[in-house]
Amino acid sequence: MIDITFPDGRVQTYPKGTSALEIAKSISEGLARQVIAAEVNGEVRDLNRPINESAKIAFLKFEDKGGKKAFWHSTAHLMAEALESLYPGIKLGIGPPIENGFYYDIDFGDYTFGEADLEKVENKMKELAKQNNEYLRSEVSKDKALAFFTEKNDPYKLELIEALEDGNITFYTQGNFVDLCKGPHIPNTGIIKAVKLLSLAGAYWRGNEKNKMLTRIYGVSFPKQSLLDEHLQLLEEAKKRDHRRLGAELQLFMFSEKVGAGLPIWLPKGTFVRNQLENYLKEEQLKRGYQQVITPHIANKNLYITSGHYAKYGEGSFQPIKTPNENEEFFLKPMNCPHHCEIFKHVPHSYRELPIRIAEFGTVYRYEQSGELHGLSRVRSFTQDDAHIFCMPDQLKDEFLNVLDLTMQVLNRMGFSEFTAQISLRDPENKEKYIGSDEVWEKAESAIIDATREIGIPTITELGEAAFYGPKLDFMVKDALGRSWQLGTIQVDYNLPERFDLEYVASDNTKHRPVMIHRAPFGSFERFISLLIESTAGNFPLWLAPTQVMILPISDKFNAYAQYICDALKKDDFRAEIDQRQEKIGKKIRDAEVSKTPYMLIVGEKEELEGLVSARKHGQGDIGSMALKDFMLILKNELN
RNA sequence: GCCAAUGUAGCUCAGGGGUAGAGCACUUCCUUGGUAAGGAAGAGGUCAUGGGUUCAAUUCCCAUCAUUGGCUCCA
Incomplete structure (x- = not known):
């Protein structure tokens, strides 16, 4: 006989060799009809497989993973x-x-x-x-x-x-x-x-x-x-949130065969959203001691020979731009770090200046394989919210914590609660794939592990996923159809400082090698916005919405009053527009709803006489009539 | 890059060897309307591009380009 322990702790005895299905039947026929597998001592097994030893058992229905x-x-x-x-x-x-x-x-x-x-x-x-x-x-x-x-x-x-x-x-x-x-x-x-x-x-x-x-x-x-x-049905719903579809419907971005595959063109509304994100991050970074720079979109081939990227990616990349001078070649920049290394090298640095944080919204160009291109998520020209932090080895952890804090703040602010933080370490079986000493790697890896632990975010760890120059922490978010994309990334790098021979003068007047952190909380605006569109279904939060308020006059007799309201809103920095078409109010409301404008103000005879506005919230409907200043208060509260 | 599929009006799509159609959007006119689509008329297409087969190709075949779903890749 064997003892079978059920999930509720109850124990019952059965003959040796009884199957889970028979056990289920002994409880009830109804249960036996629903179960499709059994977990026996933590292992999922066939129902009809005999159980030969005492075991904990749980019945699995289709609903169970x-x-x-x-x-x-x-x-x-x-x-x-x-x-x-x-x-x-x-x-x-x-x-x-x-x-x-x-x-x-x-x-x-x-x-x-x-x-x-x-x-x-x-x-x-x-x-x-x-x-x-x-x-x-x-x-x-x-x-x-x-x-x-x-x-x-x-x-x-x-x-x-x-x-x-x-x-x-x-x-x-x-x-x-x-x-x-x-x-x-x-x-x-x-x-x-x-x-x-x-x-x-x-x-x-x-x-x-x-x-x-x-x-x-x-x-x-x-x-x-x-x-x-x-x-x-759910799959159909998910398709409606696809950023490629919403991007076209909401006039955010476009592609043109003539311009080229994978080269997104930002339309005015999309550019507005992107600029809002850029301004937000710029401000945050200023508070955190970053210095903004701008570097050219092309660079001499020699830069990438030094960085090592030419050897690794030169062939499979956009091919060089020639000049009238023979033997002179330029590349579209595929990353910003080499430029930033040159900035660091420009003048000698004392340990007192470190860490130095150089930030750039840098547009980069990578020849992604044709089959990989995907809307805004995988493109050949994109803009990273890039920065490189040059610091002393013992500053690494603090800097990492600071970057982690910023990244979390960005994700929170954007409403991404469902993300996976992935620690990518080197493959211990395959150390020769990576550069740098064991000591340096251990230090860098533990800096990442300690920092994530300290801040208390759940992480998964992947061995062998590190960059060849150092370990990294990636933030992954799923799109509407459940595909996982990497957004933010924080990478520790000992390689480039070496290749560019970067150094600072320490307190003992000797020269030392700084450590570099590559980081991008958004990753790239293109991919970030693609996921933002999908996670919000195109209903941007008020601070990002290109048009915040659409004013809808009941008929063109009230256009003047609508204009007055619009001017007043604009004066207080709200983004308002008027729908002056000769359409019925129902049609104007519908169009404003479909275009996902957060608020609508309906103005007609009643409103004009009483000096009020009738407000309507997207997806919610009529929220009553009120004085304009009260409506603005609602907006202000939502913005804070 | 690889495999499969798709490409017809601004969008969503129907059609099919004899040079094209719907709905929405757009333009004009009528309507001045109170909380998710008022009415009428009109304009709009080298049927992705280039070859081939055919008396005739948007339709069939091939190539190219782009897009889609994956695979591989992703500094």
């Missing part, structure tokens, strides 16, 4: 089964569950699998699901596993099995389909009631671009049709 994973993983197998029956001879890569669904990587050989094929596969899956086949687990020896897939002629599975240890290999079978898989899976295909194959993509085998590109099919599935409908 582990349940979803098993459900989607099982759907991936179902898709593979459907694909094998429709396209015999295909070879399978891997097919895991992901955050919102699953995918399977398939080698279709000579067949070009297109989007038109998706529906056919979907239908086949539904048909197979109805067969209600069980997912059966079996343990196989390595020899047998290899023999099976040699017979099946699937090189990808063979490669995977080669890397596995004998005694640790399991197959799962449902219907006519057998797959190498460590599980866990749901009990049977019958509970997969709703399936949607969403998209198609190329994906290199094992994520290596030197390998063959397989066809990746993405999909999602649910135990109820209504859940799928809901999910698709």
